[in-house]
Each structure stands twice: as C-alpha cells, then as structure tokens.
Amino acid sequence: MRITLPLSVLLSLASFVFADGDSDVLNLGAANFESTVSSEPLILVEFFAPWCGHCKALAPHYEEAATTLKEKNIKLAKVDCVEEADLCSSKGIQGYPTLKVYRKGEAVDYSGPRKADGIVSYMVKQSLPAVSEVTADKHDDFTKADKIVAVAYLPSSTAVPAAEFSAAAEAHRDDYLFGVVTDQDAAAAAGVVPPAIVVYRSFDEHRSEYPYPVNGATKKELEEWLADLSIPVLGEVNGETYSIYAQSGKPLAYIFVDPTDEKKDEHLDAVRPVATKYKSKLNFVWIDAVKYGDHAKALNVAEAKWPAFVIQELEKQLKYPYDQTKEVTAEGVQDLVEKYVAGTLQPQLKSQPIPESQDGPVTVLVGKNFEEIAFDESKDVFVEFYATWCGHCKRLAPIWDQLGEKYAAIKDKLVIAKFDAPENDLPPTIPFRIAGFPTLKFKPAGSKEFIDYEGDRTLESLVSFVEEHAKNSLEIPEVKAEEPAQTPLSEEKKETADTHDEL
Incomplete structure (x- = not known):
C-alpha cells in the first residue's frame, strides 16, 4: 500500500x-x-x-x-x-x-x-598564539596584565626550553598569561640573564624565577611550578577558587572570619607568618564565616564563634578543628599545625549516638560503630550512604527497607545497613570517601574490600547483586506455622454439653 x-x-x-x-x-x-x-x-x-x-x-x-x-x-x-x-x-x-x-x-x-x-x-x-612575543616597550605592562604572568627569556624563539614552555602555555592558556622575550636589551632591563623563566604575580611575592636549570625544564615540571605559585600564601576560598585548592591535593587550613569584623585583617595578619612557614605542607585560606557557616559545621566547627580555625585533609575528608573554648592566636594555630605535620594530631570525628537497639530490618551505622559492623569479616555487608535532604535517597528508602526485610532472618550472615554521611564522619581507616548520594557499597564476608554498586535502584537489581557477590549462604530459614492450642478433653466435653441443642 x-x-x-x-x-x-x-x-x-x-x-x-x-x-x-x-x-x-x-x-x-x-x-x-x-x-x-x-x-x-x-x-x-x-x-x-x-x-x-x-x-x-x-x-x-x-x-x-x-x-x-x-x-x-x-x-x-x-x-x-x-x-x-x-x-x-x-x-x-x-x-x-x-x-x-x-x-x-x-x-x-x-x-x-x-x-x-x-x-x-x-x-x-x-x-591566537598561546605565547605572546614581548618587546622591551611592552614588557612592564605585560608583566602586570594578569594575576599570573609567565615570561620565558630566551636567546631565540626556538631555544631550549621554548617547546616545553609553549606546550605548558597551550594547556593553560585559560589559567595564566604567557610571553617570550628574545630581545636581550629587554631581558637586561628586567635584570634577567637568559635562559630563564620568571613568573610575575599580582599578590604575595611579585617575582619568582624558576629555581632549577631551565634547559631541563619539562612541561609537567613547569605546570607544577605554576600551580604552586598560583596559590597565595593566605588567599580567600569561595565558590570560584575552591577548585584551585582542591586540585593541589594539599590539606586546607581554614580561617573562618566575619568579613565585616573591624579586626578581620588583624586576625589574618597574625596567622600569615604561620601560613608562610608551612606553605609547602598546607594551603592556608580565609573564608567568609557568615556566608559559609554551614561549611564550618561540616568541618566540625560546633559554634558560630569567629574567628575559627580548622585543618581539613581533603583526600580522606578528615577534620582537625581548633579548640573553640580557646582564643585563636598565632601561637595556638602554629601549635596545632606543628602537631598535624608531625602526625601526632588526632582527627575529630563527628558521630551520632550508637543506636540502643538494631531491631529494624536495616542496621543503622554511625561514625562510632562503622568499623565494628562494616569490617565484620564473618558477614556480608551492604551499605547505603545517604543524606536526609537527598531526593534520590528518599526514593530509594522504601526499596532499601524492603531489601532489609527480605534478609532480616539472616542478619547474622548478611547486614543491610545505612549511614547518614553528612551527620557522621568515616573513620580514617576507611579507604574511600563519599562524594555523592546515595552511594551503595558492598563488602563480602571474609574481606575488608568494598565493591561499588552501580546498577538500577530496583529491588530486583539489588537482590541480584547481593546474590552475585555474597559469600555467605542466603538461604532463608523456613518459619514453621504455629499449631493451634489443644483444648483439654474434659473442657471439650463440657463445651459440647453446654452448647448441644436438645430436640
């Protein structure tokens, strides 16, 4: 048709x-x-x-x-x-x-x-070219044209390490401004003897020269050097700058201050010498305590009392807050930092109280009992890491309860558990951190290694995953039906006699 x-x-x-x-x-x-x-x-x-x-x-x-x-x-x-x-x-x-x-x-x-x-x-x-040719008459303006300006002073545009410098420039053209000076008079006026690479900054120390032999500089080494110089000794961290600090991999040392406080600069200046001394170990930052008060709570800063100081180890999400019963001083901050660097400072772990009973089908994990239950090698353990405000977690909750109910009779072999991540810190022995919610992880019996669950959040898929990875038997014991109570014969006869209809 x-x-x-x-x-x-x-x-x-x-x-x-x-x-x-x-x-x-x-x-x-x-x-x-x-x-x-x-x-x-x-x-x-x-x-x-x-x-x-x-x-x-x-x-x-x-x-x-x-x-x-x-x-x-x-x-x-x-x-x-x-x-x-x-x-x-x-x-x-x-x-x-x-x-x-x-x-x-x-x-x-x-x-x-x-x-x-x-x-x-x-x-x-x-x-446009990632590296600009800088002439003598434009040199001063160019070195002040951005927050971070990297300039290679070379005998010629093709001299070593021009290729490595250009490669770094191509990769970071959005991050820094790059220039090359081949005019020897311009280099002399700048007080530079080629070959050399100099970074000019609008903050902290204005000028920093590459501290290693320039002829051997590689793209990776230049990138690492620039990344380190791009972070101030004591800069502000906010939504725009956080990624710079996170990518560095160093722990963050926060100073929470009220930006309207007349003594704000005084507080920062007091800590700056400590930040300078330990810059190679930690990134010191100041943060708006009023705007980011919730972040202070997440770092286990209990009171809205400013200034406050806390060290956060980003990789393991461990927190080391300064004692809020004491005044924040340069001496106190230095003492805390010294202990942290020496490895003698213990993290402060946030934990809800351990439940008095675990009668429900889903076992409640908190910071204080996580290791004891999750690392129990005699049991398979399936954990949901959730947040109470998470919409996806709310939709998963009844399904997770059903999963717990399905295996409630064998809780001695398989534990279905949940962990309120914002309200509890994972112990430092745990080899992972939670980045999103809900996150589901399974630990087989006889092991301390967790397996990520990445399947559908349906009961059928969850059950299939458990059946595939569990090491213990998942056989549910049969529950015998209760037999009706026997009525004594004498009572039965009496009841019959009392209720029998006469013709």
Whole structure:
C-alpha cells in the first residue's frame, strides 16, 4: 500500500532536512571522530542528547557561532550521544551538553560562555598564539596584565626550553598569561640573564624565577611550578577558587572570619607568618564565616564563634578543628599545625549516638560503630550512604527497607545497613570517601574490600547483586506455622454439653 503524505508535512520534512544539511556544525560519529579532531588545529565539539533541554537552548547559539567562525576557519562539531553512546562513554562524557576544545586531537574542557557572541569570542582567543612575543616597550605592562604572568627569556624563539614552555602555555592558556622575550636589551632591563623563566604575580611575592636549570625544564615540571605559585600564601576560598585548592591535593587550613569584623585583617595578619612557614605542607585560606557557616559545621566547627580555625585533609575528608573554648592566636594555630605535620594530631570525628537497639530490618551505622559492623569479616555487608535532604535517597528508602526485610532472618550472615554521611564522619581507616548520594557499597564476608554498586535502584537489581557477590549462604530459614492450642478433653466435653441443642 502506498502512503501519500500531506503537502504540509512534506514541506516541513524538506525544510528540516535542508536546515540540517545547510548547518555549519559538523556531525561526528565513531567513523569520523578521531580523523576529524586529530587533523584540525582547533575545533570545538559539543556532546549532546536530543532530549536535553540545555542542549536545545544552546543549539541556535551554537549554529550561529559556527557560521560566524567558519569565516575564520574555526570549526564547530557535535556528537549525538544517544546515537553514539559508546563514543561518548569512551570520552568520559557524563552530562549534557559537554563541550570540549580539541587541538590536533588533544582535548581540554570548554570554559567559555554559551551564547553565540561569547562562543565566538572564546574560540577566537583560543586560535591566537598561546605565547605572546614581548618587546622591551611592552614588557612592564605585560608583566602586570594578569594575576599570573609567565615570561620565558630566551636567546631565540626556538631555544631550549621554548617547546616545553609553549606546550605548558597551550594547556593553560585559560589559567595564566604567557610571553617570550628574545630581545636581550629587554631581558637586561628586567635584570634577567637568559635562559630563564620568571613568573610575575599580582599578590604575595611579585617575582619568582624558576629555581632549577631551565634547559631541563619539562612541561609537567613547569605546570607544577605554576600551580604552586598560583596559590597565595593566605588567599580567600569561595565558590570560584575552591577548585584551585582542591586540585593541589594539599590539606586546607581554614580561617573562618566575619568579613565585616573591624579586626578581620588583624586576625589574618597574625596567622600569615604561620601560613608562610608551612606553605609547602598546607594551603592556608580565609573564608567568609557568615556566608559559609554551614561549611564550618561540616568541618566540625560546633559554634558560630569567629574567628575559627580548622585543618581539613581533603583526600580522606578528615577534620582537625581548633579548640573553640580557646582564643585563636598565632601561637595556638602554629601549635596545632606543628602537631598535624608531625602526625601526632588526632582527627575529630563527628558521630551520632550508637543506636540502643538494631531491631529494624536495616542496621543503622554511625561514625562510632562503622568499623565494628562494616569490617565484620564473618558477614556480608551492604551499605547505603545517604543524606536526609537527598531526593534520590528518599526514593530509594522504601526499596532499601524492603531489601532489609527480605534478609532480616539472616542478619547474622548478611547486614543491610545505612549511614547518614553528612551527620557522621568515616573513620580514617576507611579507604574511600563519599562524594555523592546515595552511594551503595558492598563488602563480602571474609574481606575488608568494598565493591561499588552501580546498577538500577530496583529491588530486583539489588537482590541480584547481593546474590552475585555474597559469600555467605542466603538461604532463608523456613518459619514453621504455629499449631493451634489443644483444648483439654474434659473442657471439650463440657463445651459440647453446654452448647448441644436438645430436640
């Protein structure tokens, strides 16, 4: 049977196909992705899903930017992650839209605006040389043009370590400003003997010269040096700067202060010498105690009493708060830091009280009993790490209770448990930390290693996972039905006599 579509539908389909074919955005898939991005000096790729609202909002801006940038020979492309699920997975795509800038196949995250003019401006800047030629008359202005400016003073633009310096510049063009000086008079005026690399900062010590032989400097070493210099001795941590500190890997030493306090600068200046002394071990920061009061609570700072001081070991999420019954002084902070660095300071663990009984189908874990129950090698243990405010956790709660009820009769072999993570700290012996909620982890009997559960949050999937990984027998003992109580014969006869109808 032949189906004839109405003219209006045909026109609409035709216009759709034409619009797609007329697009200046390249469609990439598994067949052409690598060959395309590896051959382009610069290309922006959007990984999207057709159902994603943010992707739909971005689409017209992305198309407009592609048309404008086409004139500048800068290409924009997109990958449909529903059609190309394996490709997107291999690229580590976890949300939509995700945008990445590729240079000859090497990717960095796009961190620019998502409007057409912003995309154009960002990509044009990306197309410019990562390293600027700095002349003598522009030298002073250039070294003050950004918070962190790295300048290589070389005999020529190709002298060692120009290639390594350029590679670092390409990777961090959004983080720092890079320049090269080959004018020997300019180098002499700056008091520099080539070859040398100097970083100029708008904070702390203004000028720092690369402390090792420059000829042997590698991209990685330069990156590490710049990362260390990018962190002030005592800077402010907030939503914009936290990632810089988190990426450094060093513990954070927080000074919580009220920014309206007249003595704020006095408090910071008192601690600054300690921060300078221990900069190689910890990152000292000050934080707005009024705005981030909840963060202070999360770090086990019990009272809203400022200033307050606490050390946080980021990797293990351990907290070492300063005694709030004592005044925060430079001497007190130094004593706390010295003990921490020496490894003699014990973390303060937050814990709810241990439940008086565990009669329910789900065992309640808290900071104080976590090791005892979770590390019991005679039992399989399945733990849900949750937060009371988490919507996903609330939806999982009745299913988790059902799982507990299913295995309630064999709690001596299999423990279904839950742990309120914001209200309890994991002991330092635990080899992992919880980054999101709910997180489900299973520890088989005879082991202390936890297995991540990443399946569907249905009762059937949870049961299948338990059956696959449990080491103990999951056989549920049969419950015998109670037999009815026997009535004594004399009573039975009496009852019959009393109730028998006479004819």
